[in-house]
Amino acid sequence: MFQYYLQLSIKNLKRFPTLYGLVTLTLAIGVGVFTANLAILNTMASDPIPEKSAQLFHISINTWPVETNRDPITDILRYSDGMALKQGEFADSTVLHYRSHAYIRDAESKSLTRFSSAVRASSHQFLNMVNAPFKYGSTYTDDNSRNVVLGATMNNTLFAGENSVGKTLEVNGELYTVVGVLDEWPLRPMFYHVHEGLEFRGTEDLFIPIETALDSNLAATVRTVSTDNFDTMAETRDRGVYYLQGWVELTNDAQKQRFIAAMQGHSQALKDAGQFPNEIITQLHDVNEWLAHNEVVDNRVAAFAIATSLFLVVCIFNASSLLLARYSATNFDTALKRALGVSKQQLLMQGMVEGAVTGVISGLISLLLAYAFLHVSVMLLPNLEYVAVMGADMLLLGFLLALFTTLLSSLYPVVRSRTVAISTELKG
Amino acid sequence: MLKMNNVSRIYETGTVRTHALRNFSLDVQEGEFVAVTGPSGSGKSTFLNIAGLLDSFQQGQYTLDGVNIQGLNDNALSSLRNEKIGFIFQNYNLIPDFSLYDNIDMPLRYRGFSAKDRKYRIEKSLERVGLIARKDYYPKQLSGGQQQRVAIARALAGEPKILLADEPTGNLDSLMASQVMTLLEELNSEGATIIMVTHDPDQARAVKRNVQIIDGEVSDFSIYAPSQNVSPIEASA
Ligand SMILES: Nc1ncnc2c1ncn2[C@@H]1O[C@H](COP(=O)(O)OP(=O)(O)OP(=O)(O)O)[C@@H](O)[C@H]1O
Ligand SMILES: [Mg+2]
Numbered sequence: 001m002f003q004y005y006l007q008l009s010i011k012n013l014k015r016f017p018t019l020y021g022l023v024t025l026t027l028a029i030g031v032g033v034f035t036a037n038l039a040i041l042n043t044m045a046s047d048p049i050p051e052k053s054a055q056l057f058h059i060s061i062n063t064w065p066v067e068t069n070r071d072p073i074t075d076i077l078r079y080s081d082g083m084a085l086k087q088g089e090f091a092d093s094t095v096l097h098y099r100s101h102a103y104i105r106d107a108e109s110k111s112l113t114r115f116s117s118a119v120r121a122s123s124h125q126f127l128n129m130v131n132a133p134f135k136y137g138s139t140y141t142d143d144n145s146r147n148v149v150l151g152a153t154m155n156n157t158l159f160a161g162e163n164s165v166g167k168t169l170e171v172n173g174e175l176y177t178v179v180g181v182l183d184e185w186p187l188r189p190m191f192y193h194v195h196e197g198l199e200f201r202g203t204e205d206l207f208i209p210i211e212t213a214l215d216s217n218l219a220a221t222v223r224t225v226s227t228d229n230f231d232t233m234a235e236t237r238d239r240g241v242y243y244l245q246g247w248v249e250l251t252n253d254a255q256k257q258r259f260i261a262a263m264q265g266h267s268q269a270l271k272d273a274g275q276f277p278n279e280i281i282t283q284l285h286d287v288n289e290w291l292a293h294n295e296v297v298d299n300r301v302a303a304f305a306i307a308t309s310l311f312l313v314v315c316i317f318n319a320s321s322l323l324l325a326r327y328s329a330t331n332f333d334t335a336l337k338r339a340l341g342v343s344k345q346q347l348l349m350q351g352m353v354e355g356a357v358t359g360v361i362s363g364l365i366s367l368l369l370a371y372a373f374l375h376v377s378v379m380l381l382p383n384l385e386y387v388a389v390m391g392a393d394m395l396l397l398g399f400l401l402a403l404f405t406t407l408l409s410s411l412y413p414v415v416r417s418r419t420v421a422i423s424t425e426l427k428g
Numbered sequence: 429m430l431k432m433n434n435v436s437r438i439y440e441t442g443t444v445r446t447h448a449l450r451n452f453s454l455d456v457q458e459g460e461f462v463a464v465t466g467p468s469g470s471g472k473s474t475f476l477n478i479a480g481l482l483d484s485f486q487q488g489q490y491t492l493d494g495v496n497i498q499g500l501n502d503n504a505l506s507s508l509r510n511e512k513i514g515f516i517f518q519n520y521n522l523i524p525d526f527s528l529y530d531n532i533d534m535p536l537r538y539r540g541f542s543a544k545d546r547k548y549r550i551e552k553s554l555e556r557v558g559l560i561a562r563k564d565y566y567p568k569q570l571s572g573g574q575q576q577r578v579a580i581a582r583a584l585a586g587e588p589k590i591l592l593a594d595e596p597t598g599n600l601d602s603l604m605a606s607q608v609m610t611l612l613e614e615l616n617s618e619g620a621t622i623i624m625v626t627h628d629p630d631q632a633r634a635v636k637r638n639v640q641i642i643d644g645e646v647s648d649f650s651i652y653a654p655s656q657n658v659s660p661i662e663a664s665a
Pocket of ligand 1: 424439440441446447448466467468469470471472473474475
């Protein structure tokens, strides 16, 4: 029976090509715009590390050494504060890291071309803490070593994607050994550093032990606020320079309380030593709290999502009125079928199969359009480049949404068509 | 086979109430050929539509092939219509963009017959009306009389208990009309029960039983003189 419904549906689609073209296009545009917007929103709002997001905490602490009425700087740390919290071993894993930049090349390569690379200098526990996916090798285990980890893209560039563990890299003229290579790691948002628009830029090309990075003077390319002058990165170890991200892994509430107590103890000690005249502020935000705190979801995008959903509703009404016209054009067929013993239920089934066929077509078109809209969004707002991505889940959602909205648009026209006055219609 | 008892059908349009049928009673036996005559607007089509379960009524009882149709839901009424009734309309009512084969196939599909069964029924009924050679033609490629024969084939293919025909020759010239009449008479002599609305006195005269409807009521009065080889006009009151 389903097969017959399908045959009739295709016949009807061919019988009203313009009308069905308009219906599918109307719904495809509505669903396409909506899905594209939802994809952006979904990327912005998704939990980047669901298996651990409640255990990883961003460290915020106020240690500003000069009395001030301005908003306290709590989200970036001084080296000395970070190290005090890390070395006190109040938690199993506390990490400090910052973003830098370097030119790198394969030291053994004949080519002298050096590639511009985003670098993250980090405590050695960092990559395992954030579940970085290794393809080859593993992380460096000593903050002073000259071992590094390469991101997938840079490994493709330098070593054609081969296992490069053991190879020598030249980073800003100094030599390092590759000990690990990451898989593709599209972390969106890149929760461990959500400032300066980095949250959707993608993970770094090169990961390097933090102490080595400081000694090699790999400059922080992120917001840096200081109370002292400094010439080299090594000097930031004991000066008032705020630039480090601090994260800690805490698996239960007791650990969390202990760590907060440690942060307060640290602040109090500074106060007692006369080095900290301001209000004590200590905060831990887990991953999702931290993303919310930093408004990673752009309110304008959220507002636009509401607008596109209203637009989708308008499209549904439009498609529905087109389909009303289509069904009143076939009142004769409906009446004849009724007269020949086709039940209302069968007519509903027939109508829904026809709706589903239309829905599949508009689903496919809507995915193409969604891609196009994402593309246009990126052209208009280049900032969206790393957010405007559509995963398999969004593709499926868009497709199902098109199917659903088409069925919804067909429902009223089909149900209404079934009430046609049989004898009047057949009098001809 | 078909039994109506005191059936009334009132149409209300605005303030006007039309008694299309009033206290209408009729009993049709299996194998009968009944011609329904009467002036225009007297309720013939209304009767046929109710008989064919296309229209509802306000009062009375109607039993079709032993089934009291009162209170049946749409599914039950539809399958009764599909299985027991074969409709033949004045204007044929074939689907223009379906071939003859597909036109006959349509009600069989909805009834859920197997492909083999459908093919057999379609070919048999097209053969019966003499149009098997044109099964892949479209309705507009046929004359009116041929189209009406296809419509009859469509009605026959479901092997209905009863054929209901509303002025089946109304759109046909006399030659084609007589071909269609001959076909219906043959079907009746093969055992089919037929109720046919007609305006043609000759046709009515040729049929075994005549029923006249005047102003929504069955009348035992006939405007047509019975011919000697036809039984007198019957009407059950
Ligand atoms: N859908 C309707 N709404 C209102 N009145 C109707 C409707 N259908 C029929 N009638 C009225 O009911 C009466 C009977 O109509 P019906 O069609 O049964 O007559 P008929 O005997 O078939 O006439 P004809 O020979 O012209 O076909 C008429 O007065 C008609 O106007
Ligand atoms: Mg009539």
